[in-house]
Amino acid sequence: xxxxxxxxxxxxxxxxxxxxxxxxxxxxxxxxxxxLVRQAKTLxxxxxxxxxxxxxxxxxxxxxxxxxxxxxxxxxxxxxAGCDVLFAPKxxxxxxxxxxxxxxxxxxxxxxxxxxxxxxxxxxxxxxVMKLFQAVQxxxxxxxxxxxxxxxxxxxxVQQFNMPxxxxxxxxxxANDGLALSSRNGYLSETERAEAVQLHQALQGLAHATKAAxxxxxxxxxxxxxxxxxxxxxxxxxxxxxxxxxVRRRHDLQAPKFSTETDEALVVLGASRLGKTRLIDNLEF
Ligand code: PAF
Numbered sequence: 001x002x003x004x005x006x007x008x009x010x011x012x013x014x015x016x017x018x019x020x021x022x023x024x025x026x027x028x029x030x031x032x033x034x035x036l037v038r039q040a041k042t043l044x045x046x047x048x049x050x051x052x053x054x055x056x057x058x059x060x061x062x063x064x065x066x067x068x069x070x071x072x073x074x075x076x077x078x079x080x081a082g083c084d085v086l087f088a089p090k091x092x093x094x095x096x097x098x099x100x101x102x103x104x105x106x107x108x109x110x111x112x113x114x115x116x117x118x119x120x121x122x123x124x125x126x127x128x129v130m131k132l133f134q135a136v137q138x139x140x141x142x143x144x145x146x147x148x149x150x151x152x153x154x155x156x157x158v159q160q161f162n163m164p165x166x167x168x169x170x171x172x173x174x175a176n177d178g179l180a181l182s183s184r185n186g187y188l189s190e191t192e193r194a195e196a197v198q199l200h201q202a203l204q205g206l207a208h209a210t211k212a213a214x215x216x217x218x219x220x221x222x223x224x225x226x227x228x229x230x231x232x233x234x235x236x237x238x239x240x241x242x243x244x245x246x247v248r249r250r251h252d253l254q255a256p257k258f259s260t261e262t263d264e265a266l267v268v269l270g271a272s273r274l275g276k277t278r279l280i281d282n283l284e285f
Pocket of ligand 1: 025052147
């Protein structure tokens with residue numbers, strides 16, 4: 001695996017290829033990331049990963065400074081997964097001056113759910129991904145399904161800017177008990193780790209209750225809000241602090257309307273804090 005720190009060198013190396021497949025990451029890699037790398041290997045003629053902890057997408061009270069940086073271990077994992085090129089720019093390389101031009105995603109998609117609780121998050125994500133795409137010029141890019149809203153926002157960005165990148169989504173990998181793999185799982189104490197699966201279970205419970213009410217022909221916005229509130233209360237009674245547990249239409253992440261036939265594809269999404277760790281997860285149903 002070639003390790004590259006500058007855009008100039010990256011362009012030189014990738015110039016010999018015509019279809020780079022790219023997996024952007026912030027490092028602290030787990031099997032979920034490596035599955036994305038393996039997926040990328042089936043797509044292009046060279047597989048590129050990046051590691052860059054992007055200051056721009058962290059809020060002032062978030063974990064930018066403490067975000068786990070495990071560069072040596074990440075390199076070994078990427079190499080073993082068959083990654084060909086690792087782009088690991090220093091902050092100075094990607095942001096040599098204050099980033100005053102930014103990508104502003106549409107509020108109806110980016111100021112809801114994660115964007116509501118993490119203002120500016122998707123502007124930070126879109127801006128860095130735009131910059132990384134300019135550097136790598138990938139033909140394919142692979143993002144994880146666990147960050148459901150992120151991959152939707154980025155797909156929309158690519159579409160609206162006519163960027164010549166085929167966007168792919170990789171399935172969420174889960175531990176044996178169902179907890180979605182995440183770099184932030186490393187923050188959990190042993191007791192919290194045992195508890196953490198409850199977020200997945202709450203999503204399953206809400207999806208199940210929603211489906212059952214739909215099948216009985218009883219579902220409307222009021223009933224759905226009640227089901228969401230009940231699931232949040234149950235999780236919070238166990239000591240979680242929940243930002244949202246909600247059922248949305250898959251195609252635009254808005255609440256289902258139930259005005260016509262409700263056979264719209266749905267997804268349940270959740271974000272909740274266990275101790276100091278904020279976890280997110282989702283399930284399509
Ligand atoms: O999902 C992530 O790890 C980050 O948001 C990304 C896409 C690498 C941008 O910094």
